[in-house]
Amino acid sequence: xxxxxxxxxxxxxIRAEEPVLAHNYHPLPxxxxxxxxxxxxxxxGRRYLDxxxxxxxxxxxxxxxxxxxxxxxxxxxxxxxSRAFHHDRLAGFAERLAALTGTDMVLPxxxxxxxxxxxxKVARKWAYDVKGVPADRATIVVAADNxxxxxxxxxxxxxxxxxxxxxxxxxxxxxxxxxxxxxxLEEAVDETTAAVLIEPIQGEAGVLIPDxxxxxxxxxxxxxxxxxxxxxxxxSGLGRTGxxxxxxxxxxVPDVVLLGKALGGGIVPVSAVVGSRGVLGVLRPxxxxxxxxxxxxxxxxxxxxxxxxxxxxxxxxxxxxxxxLREGLAxxxxxxxxxxxxxxxxxxxxxxxxxxxxxxxxxxxxxxGVLVKDTHGSTIRLAPPLTxxxxxxxxxxxxxxxxxxx
Ligand SMILES: *Cc1c(COP(=O)(O)O)cnc(C)c1O
Numbered sequence: 578x579x580x581x582x583x584x585x586x587x588x589x590x591i592r593a594e595e596p597v598l599a600h601n602y603h604p605l606p607x608x609x610x611x612x613x614x615x616x617x618x619x620x621x622g623r624r625y626l627d628x629x630x631x632x633x634x635x636x637x638x639x640x641x642x643x644x645x646x647x648x649x650x651x652x653x654x655x656x657x658x659s660r661a662f663h664h665d666r667l668a669g670f671a672e673r674l675a676a677l678t679g680t681d682m683v684l685p686x687x688x689x690x691x692x693x694x695x696x697x698k699v700a701r702k703w704a705y706d707v708k709g710v711p712a713d714r715a716t717i718v719v720a721a722d723n724x725x726x727x728x729x730x731x732x733x734x735x736x737x738x739x740x741x742x743x744x745x746x747x748x749x750x751x752x753x754x755x756x757x758x759x760x761x762l763e764e765a766v767d768e769t770t771a772a773v774l775i776e777p778i779q780g781e782a783g784v785l786i787p788d789x790x791x792x793x794x795x796x797x798x799x800x801x802x803x804x805x806x807x808x809x810x811x812x813s814g815l816g817r818t819g820x821x822x823x824x825x826x827x828x829x830v831p832d833v834v835l836l837g838k839a840l841g842g843g844i845v846p847v848s849a850v851v852g853s854r855g856v857l858g859v860l861r862p863x864x865x866x867x868x869x870x871x872x873x874x875x876x877x878x879x880x881x882x883x884x885x886x887x888x889x890x891x892x893x894x895x896x897x898x899x900x901x902l903r904e905g906l907a908x909x910x911x912x913x914x915x916x917x918x919x920x921x922x923x924x925x926x927x928x929x930x931x932x933x934x935x936x937x938x939x940x941x942x943x944x945x946g947v948l949v950k951d952t953h954g955s956t957i958r959l960a961p962p963l964t965x966x967x968x969x970x971x972x973x974x975x976x977x978x979x980x981x982x983x
Pocket of ligand 1: 691724809
């Protein structure tokens with residue numbers, strides 16, 4: 578007989594996962610049982626500062642009271658209808674999200690990958706219906722080292738062999754160019770191009786920030802070429818970089834923005850494709866859909882997320898505390914840190930490989946009560962909840978210093 582869950586300790590629970598869970602992740606050896614704000618607690622009662630925040634899914638921290646309250650109130654009233662019927666939460670959610678992002682139409686979905694897939698379908702439909710690309714000839718230009726999710730179509734245009742190998746054959750119609758290279762983009766775009774799909778900052782690749790002028794250049798180039806600019810803001814958007822959208826660091830308005838992660842308030846998966854009526858208006862009943870997309874619980878939580886962002890408080894915090902983060906990391910350069918890239922409360926930190934892999938540094942930080950995630954090689958990424966305090970952030974930077982210099 579299996580022992581009741583509460584009788585099992587961390588090590589036992591980690592071992593229990595091995596035979597029953599698909600091995601598509603390699604988590605840090607911490608078993609989280611509860612959380613509040615920027616802090617999580619494991620089942621033995623040890624506390625950790627969450628400096629990953631669910632890859633930005635927890636931008637407002639764990640269990641933000643306004644979000645939990647919105648979810649509770651909705652749970653007591655209506656949770657799901659499917660889109661076969663209207664429900665009373667969807668119009669308000671769509672209106673407020675469109676207003677927040679400066680667009681006029683919203684296509685609600687659930688996960689980030691679904692938003693990307695939906696963006697691809699909308700761009701192709703637009704290319705055939707509006708631009709007049711011959712049937713089945715539409716192309717989409719993407720950037721090397723992208724991360725857009727895990728479906729077969731999406732990993733088909735990934736340049737990460739681990740993500741691709743063994744999953745073909747893949748969807749045709751994608752061209753890959755180097756990121757942050759306008760000349761290569763110009764070369765790849767032609768009369769078949771439906772869209773250029775990029776991340777304004779490449780998170781998974783190590784928080785790679787393009788040169789000033791790149792995003793404006795993409796906007797200018799796509800406008801000239803008569804194709805769409807689709808910005809994947811699933812990780813970079815909704816406050817993370819100190820603005821509502823990361824593209825706002827340049828005077829840029831994409832045709833289509835993909836949102837996810839933080840839109841669900843750390844409670845439910847909520848994603849959306851937002852864009853102009855001229856683009857999203859191409860979809861007709863039956864051409865695309867999702868049973869759960871825009872459900873009442875998702876819409877209620879999503880609306881509460883938009884309400885938090887409407888005040889500008891979180892964007893301001895991210896910008897202000899971003900200075901603390903940047904200065905703290907700058908002081909570590911040459912003392913275990915070989916380089917870093919940061920914008921708002923988001924940083925990719927390249928650790929001296931002699932001190933250990935990103936994974937080893939992450940494990941040492943974990944033992945000191947700070948949770949982060951490594952990415953390629955000796956890079957770790959920092960993305961605390963936007964509710965983190967300056968004191969907590971300085972504490973985490975102090976722990977990083979200790980781990981790197983002792
Ligand atoms: C996380 C992420 C996705 C995929 O989102 P899921 O919800 O995991 O499917 C897509 N694009 C970017 C930039 C992401 O960070």
